[in-house]
Amino acid sequence: xxxxxxxxxRRRTTLRLVAALSLLSPILAPTLASAQSEAAxxxxxxxxVSEGRSELAIGKLEKCATAGPDAVSRGWARTTNHDEKDVxxxxxxxxxxRDGRVYGAAFAVAEDASRPTSQRLAALEVLVxxxxxxxxxxxxxxxxxxxxxxxxxxMHQVTRTGSTPLPQSRAADLPTLxxxxxxxxxxxxxxxxxxxxxAAFAHREPSHTPLxxxxxxxxxxxxxxxxxWTTDITISLRVRVLxxxxxxxxxxxxxSRQNPKQVSLSLPDGIVVAYFGNRxxxxxxxxxxxxxxxxxxxx
Numbered sequence: 001x002x003x004x005x006x007x008x009x010r011r012r013t014t015l016r017l018v019a020a021l022s023l024l025s026p027i028l029a030p031t032l033a034s035a036q037s038e039a040a041x042x043x044x045x046x047x048x049v050s051e052g053r054s055e056l057a058i059g060k061l062e063k064c065a066t067a068g069p070d071a072v073s074r075g076w077a078r079t080t081n082h083d084e085k086d087v088x089x090x091x092x093x094x095x096x097x098r099d100g101r102v103y104g105a106a107f108a109v110a111e112d113a114s115r116p117t118s119q120r121l122a123a124l125e126v127l128v129x130x131x132x133x134x135x136x137x138x139x140x141x142x143x144x145x146x147x148x149x150x151x152x153x154x155m156h157q158v159t160r161t162g163s164t165p166l167p168q169s170r171a172a173d174l175p176t177l178x179x180x181x182x183x184x185x186x187x188x189x190x191x192x193x194x195x196x197x198x199a200a201f202a203h204r205e206p207s208h209t210p211l212x213x214x215x216x217x218x219x220x221x222x223x224x225x226x227x228x229w230t231t232d233i234t235i236s237l238r239v240r241v242l243x244x245x246x247x248x249x250x251x252x253x254x255x256s257r258q259n260p261k262q263v264s265l266s267l268p269d270g271i272v273v274a275y276f277g278n279r280x281x282x283x284x285x286x287x288x289x290x291x292x293x294x295x296x297x298x299x
Contacts, residue, residue: 038063046071052081054089062096062160069099069162076105082119091122095129099162103130103170111177117189124193130166131174133157142193147254148234151200172208175201179210182232199233199254206236206277216252216281218272219290225272226290227282228262230255237281241270 045060049071061068075090094102103126109115110123121142128137128151136154167173178201181194202209216237217228227239229252240247246267255261274282 042067042071049075049090049093050078052078052083052086054086054093058089058092061093062158065099065160066163068093068160069097069101069164072097073099073101073105076102076109076123079115082116084118087119087122091125094126096158096160097162098130098133098159098166100164100166102162103127103166106130107173107177111181113186113190117187120187120190121193124190124197127170127174127177128197129157131170133159137197142196143189145196147196148199149196150203151197171205175205175209195233202233202235207279209233209235209276211235211276211281212257215257216274216276218274218282218284220267220272220284220287221289221291222287223266223268224290225265225267225284225287226262227252227265227274228260230257230260232256235276238275239265239267240273240275241267242273243270244268246270 041060042064045057045064046067048054048056049061054072054075057071061071064071072090072093075086076094094106106123106126110120110127112120115123121139124142125137125139128135134153134155134157136152136157138152141149141152175198178194178198182191182198185191185194198209211231215230215232219226219228227237227250229235231252232254234254235252237250237252238247239250248265250263252261252263269287272284273280
């Protein structure tokens with residue numbers, strides 16, 4: 001059966017719809033205006049970054065989950081129009097916008113030896129903050145702190161999550177980058193900054209911190225086991241005797257291949273294993289391997 005509405009009923013229905021829309025318009029209008037305003041802010045902020053005036057983008061790009069990281073990552077990729085204000089503002093924006101594009105762009109700048117020192121230091125600051133919010137590797141920390149000092153921490157750092165996730169591999173990528181820069185970068189300031197970060201991350205990410213092959217060794221003669229090291233950073237080692245309750249921690253201080261250090265340990269029979277984090281770095285099965293050299297002086 002077909003129901004035919006009379007013109008008067010259709011007119012009443014139309015009037016009710018118009019009335020309902022008129023009630024919604026005060027609610028929808030501010031929302032639409034807010035969205036338009038935010039889009040305009042994102043567009044303006046992106047323009048400022050592209051022009052090398054990133055300081056003007058602060059307060060505009062932080063809420064832009066897609067456009068913000070995109071603009072900031074392009075800002076890092078710029079090789080011109082970088083003054084100190086621009087670099088500091090890029091770093092500030094990058095610490096807020098936790099996004100894979102920003103992380104990747106900062107990583108590329110940090111390892112690029114052709115970039116100015118100030119840009120690379122700022123990029124290192126950003127990478128540390130992307131490792132964990134609140135870690136604050138300031139310029140002073142990177143250039144003047146003692147090797148082995150922990151990275152400062154700030155409370156309640158404001159962050160925004162971008163639309164591209166941060167890589168899960170950063171816990172391993174960053175210690176590897178710091179080791180690479182500390183060993184062979186041509187810029188002494190960057191080498192020093194990377195060494196500070198390498199030493200600090202050795203305590204946070206021991207399982208991912210690279211060590212030179214053979215930089216930790218075990219030798220033994222009967223009950224005496226000699227722990228030898230040539231590590232360039234202070235590390236924390238667990239020494240276990242398998243099949244026993246022996247599980248001790250030692251902290252060899254930083255040294256070098258030119259100045260090897262050692263310490264003698266009295267341990268029960270069994271295979272001796274040294275761990276850095278959850279990684280095995282030395283093993284001693286033959287307890288006669290060091291009998292000819294135990295006269296060396298402990299370090």
